Every structure is written in C-alpha cells, then in structure tokens.
Amino acid sequence: MFKCKLLLMTPLLLALAAPACAYAAVEDELRNMREQIQQLEKRQQQAELIAQPAARPSTGEGAFNPAVSLILSGSYGKLEQNPDVPITGFAMSPNNHGYSRSFSLGESELGISANIDPQFRGVATFALSPEGGSSVENAYVQTSALGNGFNLKMGRFFSGLGYLNEVHAHAWDFVDQPLVYRTFWDKQLGEDGVQLKWLAPADTFIELGAELGRGRGYPGTDRQDNNGAGAGTLYLHLGDDIGVSHSWRAGLSVLQTKRVDATSEAFGVSNSFGGDSRTTGLDFVWKFAPNGNSSVTNFKLQGEYFQRTENGDLTYDTTATLPNLPKTDSYRVTQSGWYLQSVYQFMPRWRAGLRYDQLNSGNAEVGTNLINNIPANYDYMPTRTTLMLDYSPSEFSRLRLQLAQDQSRQGLGDNQLFMQYVMSLGAHGGHSF
Amino acid sequence: MRNTLIILNIIFVTTLPLPAQAALNIFACEPEWAALAQELAGDKASIYAATSALQDPHHVEARPSLIAKARRAQLVVCTGAELEAGWLPLILRESANPDIADGKPGHFEAAHYVHMLEVPSRLDRAEGDVHAAGNPHIQLDARNYLPVADALSARMSKLDPDNAAHYDKRLQAFRSSWQAAIQRWEAMAAPLKGQPVLVQHRAYPYLLNWLGMQQLAELEAKPGMEPSAAHLAQVLAHLQKNPARMVIRAAYQDEKPSEWIAQRARLNAVELPFSVGGTAAAQDLYSLFDDTIARLLAGLK
Numbered sequence: 221m222f223k224c225k226l227l228l229m230t231p232l233l234l235a236l237a238a239p240a241c242a243y244a245a246v247e248d249e250l251r252n253m254r255e256q257i258q259q260l261e262k263r264q265q266q267a268e269l270i271a272q273p274a275a276r277p278s279t280g281e282g283a284f285n286p287a288v289s290l291i292l293s294g295s296y297g298k299l300e301q302n303p304d305v306p307i308t309g310f311a312m313s314p315n316n317h318g319y320s321r322s323f324s325l326g327e328s329e330l331g332i333s334a335n336i337d338p339q340f341r342g343v344a345t346f347a348l349s350p351e352g353g354s355s356v357e358n359a360y361v362q363t364s365a366l367g368n369g370f371n372l373k374m375g376r377f378f379s380g381l382g383y384l385n386e387v388h389a390h391a392w393d394f395v396d397q398p399l400v401y402r403t404f405w406d407k408q409l410g411e412d413g414v415q416l417k418w419l420a421p422a423d424t425f426i427e428l429g430a431e432l433g434r435g436r437g438y439p440g441t442d443r444q445d446n447n448g449a450g451a452g453t454l455y456l457h458l459g460d461d462i463g464v465s466h467s468w469r470a471g472l473s474v475l476q477t478k479r480v481d482a483t484s485e486a487f488g489v490s491n492s493f494g495g496d497s498r499t500t501g502l503d504f505v506w507k508f509a510p511n512g513n514s515s516v517t518n519f520k521l522q523g524e525y526f527q528r529t530e531n532g533d534l535t536y537d538t539t540a541t542l543p544n545l546p547k548t549d550s551y552r553v554t555q556s557g558w559y560l561q562s563v564y565q566f567m568p569r570w571r572a573g574l575r576y577d578q579l580n581s582g583n584a585e586v587g588t589n590l591i592n593n594i595p596a597n598y599d600y601m602p603t604r605t606t607l608m609l610d611y612s613p614s615e616f617s618r619l620r621l622q623l624a625q626d627q628s629r630q631g632l633g634d635n636q637l638f639m640q641y642v643m644s645l646g647a648h649g650g651h652s653f
Numbered sequence: 654m655r656n657t658l659i660i661l662n663i664i665f666v667t668t669l670p671l672p673a674q675a676a677l678n679i680f681a682c683e684p685e686w687a688a689l690a691q692e693l694a695g696d697k698a699s700i701y702a703a704t705s706a707l708q709d710p711h712h713v714e715a716r717p718s719l720i721a722k723a724r725r726a727q728l729v730v731c732t733g734a735e736l737e738a739g740w741l742p743l744i745l746r747e748s749a750n751p752d753i754a755d756g757k758p759g760h761f762e763a764a765h766y767v768h769m770l771e772v773p774s775r776l777d778r779a780e781g782d783v784h785a786a787g788n789p790h791i792q793l794d795a796r797n798y799l800p801v802a803d804a805l806s807a808r809m810s811k812l813d814p815d816n817a818a819h820y821d822k823r824l825q826a827f828r829s830s831w832q833a834a835i836q837r838w839e840a841m842a843a844p845l846k847g848q849p850v851l852v853q854h855r856a857y858p859y860l861l862n863w864l865g866m867q868q869l870a871e872l873e874a875k876p877g878m879e880p881s882a883a884h885l886a887q888v889l890a891h892l893q894k895n896p897a898r899m900v901i902r903a904a905y906q907d908e909k910p911s912e913w914i915a916q917r918a919r920l921n922a923v924e925l926p927f928s929v930g931g932t933a934a935a936q937d938l939y940s941l942f943d944d945t946i947a948r949l950l951a952g953l954k
Contacts, residue, residue: 369748459717513708514708516906613878649739650739653717
C-alpha cells in the first residue's frame with residue numbers, strides 16, 4: 221500500500237519538482253547575467269578611465285580667441301593741497317603726481333591678446349581715460365618660436381627697464397606710483413620700437429635686454445627730423461631662489477635719449493631745453509613666503525634708484541620780446557630719486573604696505589648767461605611716506621585704503637587719503653614676479 | 654655705458670659654453686608628476702619640480718628661477734586643465750623655449766589622459782575659480798596614474814628614442830607594482846566607504862570618488878575664495894542635521910578654517926599631504942597614498 225502510494229506520488233513529486241528545478245535554472249542564469257553585466261560595467265569604467273579623449277577643446281588663453289580682459293577701477297581722494305602744484309625742483313619734467321580729488325574713475329584698461337600663428341603672438345591694451353577717449357598703451361607683436369632664449373617684441377610696449385615700469389596700473393601695490401616714476405618717466409616709459417631679450421641657458425636667471433625706439437615718451441622727444449633711433453635702452457636682470465622660501469630679482473638699466481626743444485614752464489616763464497639725457501637705474505625685489513606658499517602669508521620688499529644727467533643748452537624765456545631777448549647757454553644737471561616699499565600679506569586676503577619716496581633735484585651747472593635767471597639749486601628734498609591696506613575677496617577683486625604724507629612740494633605738506641577699487645574680468649592674467 | 658657693456662659681455666661669455674645634457678631635462682609643474690617622471694625615467698632624466706606640495710598650485714608666481722629652469726627643459730609635465738593658467742603661460746613665453754610650447758611634443762598635460770570630474774556646465778566667475786576642463790586635482794585617485802604613465806612613458810620615448818626600451822621596461826614594472834598597490838589601498842580604505850566629510854577647498858572629488866566617500870560641504874563659499882566667517886557659520890548649522898566624520902584640507906592650506914569648524918562640530922581636522930612631500934611620510938608616490946589613507950582612517954576615530 222505504502223509502496224503503491226509512493227509510486228503514485230512519484231509523478232506528483234516530479235510534477236511539483238519540475239517548476240522548482242526550472243526556477244533554480246532561471247535563477248542561475250540570472251546570476252550569470254548579473255555577473256556578466258557587472259563585469260561589463262567594470263570594464264566600461266576602466267575603459268572610461270583609460271580613454272584618451274582625442275579632442276578636448278583647448279582651454280587657457282586660447283579658449284576664446286582672442287583672450288579679452290577688462291580692468292575696472294575707481295577711487296576717492298581727499299587732499300589738503302591743490303593736486304596741480306608740481307613737485308619742487310623738477311621744472312623740466314612733466315612732473316604731475318597724478319593725484320585726483322573727490323570721486324574719480326580710474327583708468328579702465330581693455331586688453332586683447334592671442335597667438336597670431338605659430339611664430340607670433342599679439343597683445344594690445346587700451347587705456348580708457350575717465351574724460352573719454354582712449355590711448356594705446358601697448359600694441360605689440362612678439363615672437364614665440366625664435367628659440368635659444370631670444371624674445372623679440374615689435375610695436376608699442378612698456379620698456380623692460382627697472383622693475384615697476386612694465387607693471388600695469390591695476391597690479392600696483394599702491395594707488396599711485398613712486399614719485400621717481402612720476403618725475404623720471406612721466407608715469408611709465410613707453411616705447412615705439414623693437415625689444416630684444418636674451419635669457420642665458422643657466423640655472424640662475426640672467427636676462428639681457430636691448431631696446432631701440434622712437435624716443436616718443438619722456439625723457440625722449442617725439443620728433444620727425446630723425447631717421448635713426450631716438451632712444452636706446454640696455455638692461456640686465458638677475459634672479460634666483462634662496463631655499464624654498466626666498467626669491468629675488470635685481471636689475472641694472474641704462475637709457476640714452478635726446479631732448480629736442482623740450483619746453484617747460486617755470487615761474488611763469490617758458491623755457492626750452494635741448495641736449496642729451498642719460499638715465500641709469502638699479503632695482504631689486506625680494507619676496508618671502510613660508511615654504512614658498514604665498515597664498516596664506518607673504519612679504520615683499522622692493523626698491524629702485526634712478527639717476528639722470530641732462531646735458532645741453534637751455535633757452536630762457538622763449539617768448540621774450542624787445543627790449544629783452546631769449547637767452548641761451550649751457551645747462552647740465554644730475555638728478556636722482558628712489559623709493560623703498562614693502563607689502564605684507566598678514567592673513568589670506570589682507571595686505572598692508574609701507575612706502576618711502578625721496579627725490580634729489582641736484583645742483584645744476586648753469587652757463588654764465590643764465591646764472592641770474594635759472595636757479596642752480598632748489599635746496600629742497602621732496603619726500604613722501606605712504607601707508608596702504610588692501611583686501612582682496614578673490615584673485616580678481618581688490619579694495620584699498622591708502623594714507624600718505626606728501627612733502628614733495630616745498631611748503632605745501634599734504635595729508636592724503638585714498639580709497640580705491642580694482643577689479644578684473646575676462647581672461648586670467650598671469651602672476652608675474 | 655662702456656662698463657655696462659663689459660659686464661654684459663662677461664656674463665654672455667661665461668654662460669654660453671654649456672656641456673651637452675645627457676639626461677632628458679624635465680620640468681614638472683607639480684611634485685606628483687616629478688615623482689611619476691622619476692619612476693618612469695629612473696636615471697635617464699634630470700627632473701626639476703617647479704612647486705612643492707606646500708604651495709598652492711593655483712597661486713604660483715612666474716619666479717625668475719622657474720623661467721631659468723624652463724629655458725633648457727626638453728619636456729614640461731603639468732596637470733593642465735587650467736590649474737597652472739596663472740603662471741605657466743608666462744613661464745613658457747619668458748623662457749623663449751619653443752620646444753615646450755603648448756601643442757609641442759615637449760609639452761605634456763596629464764589631464765588630457767584621465768576622465769575629468771566636475772566639468773562645469775556654466776562658466777561664470779560668480780561661481781568662483783572654476784575650470785572649463787573640469788576639476789584639475791586629478792592626482793588623488795591612484796587609478797589615474799596608469800593612463801598618465803602610459804602616455805608619459807610614450808612621450809619620453811618619443812623625445813629620447815635611444816632609451817625607449819628603458820622607458821618601456823620601467824613602465825611595465827611601474828604598472829604591475831602600481832596595480833598591486835591600488836588593490837592594497839582599496840582594501841585598506843574599505844572602512845572609509847560612504848563616510849561623510851567636509852572639505853576646505855574643492856580639491857578632493859577624485860579621492861572621494863575613488864574611495865566611495867561623501868562630500869557634505871565645502872568651507873570655501875566658492876572655489877578659490879578664502880572661507881568667510883559667515884559661510885563657516887552656515888556650514889556649522891548644516892552639520893547639525895547632517896553630521897560629518899572629519900574635515901580635510903591640503904598641507905598648503907591655512908589650518909584656521911578647518912580647526913575652527915572641527916572644534917565647534919567636534920570633528921577631526923585631517924591634513925592630507927595632497928602631493929609628494931606634503932607630509933613627512935609622503936616621500937614618493939606610494940607613500941603619498943599610504944599616508945593619505947592612513948590619515949583618513951585615523952580621522953574616523
């Protein structure tokens with residue numbers, strides 16, 4: 221009976237077991253498929269990681285062709301003295317300070333640059349003045365494939381002499397420039413011409429530069445009577461690191477140019493000077509950042525010294541009428557100026573700076589004809605002390621407060637206060653040293 | 654004038670005759686690529702690392718020493734993806750060395766060879782310092798070194814074909830030991846999976862993605878902007894609901910924001926080497942990851 225039951229139950233069991241077996245088989249298959257999918261996914265992931273994207277659009281300066289950048293800046297100035305009064309002792313230079321009272325739009329600057337082809341790169345910067353109108357600050361092409369350490373620039377550029385001369389206004393550490401730049405370079409020495417630089421193949425930075433130009437900017441003269449170069453500049457820059465925390469650069473420059481019929485106003489009289497002008501300069505900058513990491517704290521000390529000798533003929537009172545006549549005789553003067561400044565970033569985003577300026581108007585050798593008309597010595601040393609505090613919410617924006625005690629004009633001490641913003645938009649400018 | 658010319662002449666003459674370079678002259682933008690180049694080239698290259706792990710690679714200045722070193726380099730090895738946008742173009746230009754110009758065989762960018770994360774859909778400086786090609790901090794996912802090593806080794810062979818066999822042999826050796834190391838690191842890092850963390854700068858998507866960790870918030874309101882007190886307070890409030898296990902920062906970053914939040918939210922502040930040389934223990938590529946993972950594990954406690 222039991223046997224029979226078992227026999228009877230066998231098909232039943234089989235019938236029952238069959239779907240179960242089938243179910244197990246499906247499950248096995250599913251597991252296999254799942255594993256296969258996982259393996260495929262893994263392979264896919266690896267392939268993605270190893271994949272070499274053949275054409276990723278280029279980034280950096282070439283991302284937009286050309287790269288465009290715009291600087292916006294403005295300031296507020298509170299001065300005790302009339303900003304139009306010039307610096308004492310520099311009657312022959314266009315020595316305005318560049319100070320401005322109340323609110324004023326600073327110089328906005330529009331820059332465009334791009335590689336022209338594999339051989340050349342082009343750069344143009346336009347300064348938009350607050351009164352309207354614009355001036356061409358830089359417009360040059362430079363070679364990118366000369367090799368062997370040679371770089372050639374052609375067009376209008378800021379001369380490479382000194383340290384601060386090539387630095388655009390938005391990158392200055394103070395609202396204004398050192399007095400010596402104002403009196404010796406009428407802000408900045410710009411040149412129309414050619415510049416050749418050569419970098420020595422050494423572990424120490426050794427760069428030689430030579431410029432030949434029209435002599436357009438002060439102390440040269442923009443003129444049409446000359447086919448040759450109106451100005452020649454030579455400079456040498458050296459630089460290196462000391463350990464990981466210190467780095468430095470030092471330079472030596474010479475500029476030779478000519479002044480032709482350079483008129484100037486002094487004591488209500490118009491004078492004219494013609495002769496040779498030679499300027500020599502020394503500059504250095506030393507930077508310190510713990511472990512070379514300048515993003516938290518850093519310190520910068522820089523100084524420059526310039527000395528200029530002008531030797532030629534001076535004509536006194538060019539507009540004189542009978543019974544007086546314009547008087548001409550020899551005139552030679554050596555003047556100098558220097559500044560020393562330090563900027564300390566004491567915490568991220570915040571920097572404080574201190575600057576001292578001094579000028580020496582020198583002793584002139586005045587020809588006997590002029591000895592009663594032209595002072596040989598002003599007996600006054602223009603100086604200025606400046607304090608600065610700035611805050612940079614990001615790399616592209618900066619707000620600044622500056623206090624200065626200006627003694628550059630005899631008998632007209634001036635306590636000054638400036639507030640300024642400097643913002644940049646567009647292409648990421650380079651962090652030059 | 655004459656004196657100046659004499660000085661210039663002396664310098665010209667003393668610096669011109671230089672011995673021919675036997676080894677491949679490599680200028681590495683960051684220490685991790687200097688270390689990788691060292692692994693792949695051995696004694697056949699002389700390698701200069703332009704920055705250290707204690708420097709913020711975004712904010713390097715085109716120092717005279719860097720320009721001088723790039724002048725004679727035959728190969729520059731950099732991250733790319735605009736990480737060096739603020740200083741490398743200037744160095745390449747000023748060094749007047751066309752062999753290492755962008756697009757030449759002497760110009761190598763690692764970011765071309767890896768899968769980039771956080772590629773922005775919108776480029777706007779209001780979003781902070783974002784990079785069009787994606788987040789450039791690719792060096793913290795150990796897996797990224799394999800494709801970069803392949804490409805870099807091929808580049809070395811192209812520039813120095815005489816030693817191609819040497820480079821290939823070293824590449825194969827590196828590949829096998831690196832793959833073994835990745836497995837070891839992944840096993841070590843298993844407890845880190847799914848752990849929520851705070852980051853000071855948006856520098857860790859590759860590391861967190863690799864180890865399966867979660868980024869809760871950044872201490873910088875926008876990338877590249879130093880953490881502000883207001884934003885830190887917001888992050889602190891956010892932590893009340895979503896607690897994090899630790900806050901991580903790179904060795905080159907200011908420790909104050911991390912320490913501030915760590916004290917108030919009772920978290921561990923973890924300083925990571927970020928690159929070779931960032932901590933005393935991270936002396937080569939292998940110890941960079943050994944130390945990174947060890948520090949993260951210690952952060953869990």
